[in-house]
Amino acid sequence: MIGSNQVPYLLRAARGEKLDRPPVWMMRQAGRYMQVYRDLRDKYPSFRERSENVELAVEISLQPWRAFRPDGVIMFSDILTPLPGMGIPFEIIESKGPIIEPAIRTQEQVDNLRPLDPEESLPFIRQILQTLRHEVGNEAAVLGFVGAPWTLAAYAIEGKGSKDYATIKSMAFSEPSMLHQFLGHIADSIATYVRYQIDSGAQVVQMFDSWAGQLSPQDYRTFALPYQQRVVQQVKATHPDTPLILYISGSAGVLELMGESGVDIVSVDWTVDMADARRRLGYDIGVQGNIDPCVLFGSKPFIRERILDTIRKAGDRGHILNLGHGILPKTPEENAAYFFETAKQVDHLLATV
Incomplete structure (x- = not known):
């Protein structure tokens, strides 16, 4: 149902307002830790069907909203979803993850890629986001998401997940011009995709750039940062008021460089203390995070103390409370519920400790 005319709480934080508590949501909050999701997955075993069928994707996106009332509702999708629209087919196998066949390895393949037309190849995304906006109104912000160029290129070139990223790094160091062409193509298509999500209802x-943390700072500055900036610059040229967040796993070594991307908010993982992240990034950039997902396996007093510690260090402006990575599949649902409950009572808790 459409709510009041108030601006969603998460959007206020993303725009830098001083608030009594930070808004809260979780990465991967719609997913395998919830029994209701596992039941639906058993009925519809194809991930692509679950994420590209409007009715199913909306239902999955709303499962944590109904259970926990987070301040952000993120659409259920995948960072690889736009690749077929560029001419890169993929499948997701439940036990193995994404498979891209044939992997992108030649100049001819790069030359034959086509620019993304979301209206043609991703019409379900518009319907999902429009429906989510209608369902949650202004009670929560609707988040869209995309993969960054380096990470999408890594999947496409490796052909699957990787532990050493040897194939894309070999291309980076031996055939850099081909990789730069590929990254540029992806960046322009992803910028188009971000604008399409915003026009369809995404408020943040x-x-x-999940795999960019595997780059040295020198190589990050060459192969990841310029293409993050290219996406951000194109989006901000047409949608300057829509907050953008950047997340990288294992980002401690490139945190300052993340701040150079042009995004409004840097999502911090747990390998960096939140107070240190604030110092390194500066207070002009918002922060998100950064609680270790394994904290949710601890006792309720332990969970509460970690939440309070993070919020104290982040301060009362420009912070979105989140995990430092996605919630883990075996997390007890009651602990996820407690995480949200505690986060929403934090102004009272801080006043009494």
Whole structure:
């Protein structure tokens, strides 16, 4: 149902307002830790069907909203979803993850890629986001998300998940011009995709450069940062008021460089203390995070103390409380519920400790 005319709480934080508590949501909050999701997955075993069928994707996106009332509702999708629209087919196998066949390895393949037309290849995304906006109104912000160029290129070139990223790094160091062409193509298509999500109802968009943390700072500055900036610059040229978030796993070594991307908010993982992240990034950039997902396996007093510690260090402006990575599949649902409950009572808790 459409709510009041108030601006969603998460959007206020993303725009830098001083608030009594930070808004809260979780990465991967719609997913395998919830029994209701596992039941639906058993009925519809294809991930792509679950994420590209409007009715199913909306239902999955709303499962944590109904259970926990987070301040952000993120659409259920995948960072690889736009690749077929560029001419890169993929499948997701439940036990193995994404498979891209044939992997992108030649100049001819790069030359044959096509620019993304979301209206043609991703019409379900518009319907999902429009429906989510209608369902949650202004009670929560609707988040879209995309993969960043380096990470999407890594999947496409490796052909699957990787532990050493040897194939894309070999291309980076031996055929850099081909890789730069590929990264540029992806960046322009992803910028188009972000704008499409915003026009469809996304109020905040998070960009995942999940694998960029595997780059040295020198190589990050060459192969990841310029293409993050290219996406952000194109989006901000047409949608300057929509907050953008950047997340990288294992980002401690490139945290300052993340701040150079042009995004409004840097999502911090747990390998960096929140107070240190604030110092390194500066207070002009918002922060998100950064609680270790394994904290949710601890006792309720332990969970509460970690929440309070993070919020104290982040301060009362420009902080979105989140995990430092996605919630883990075996997390007890009651602990997820307690995480949200505690976060929403934090102004009272801080006043009494």
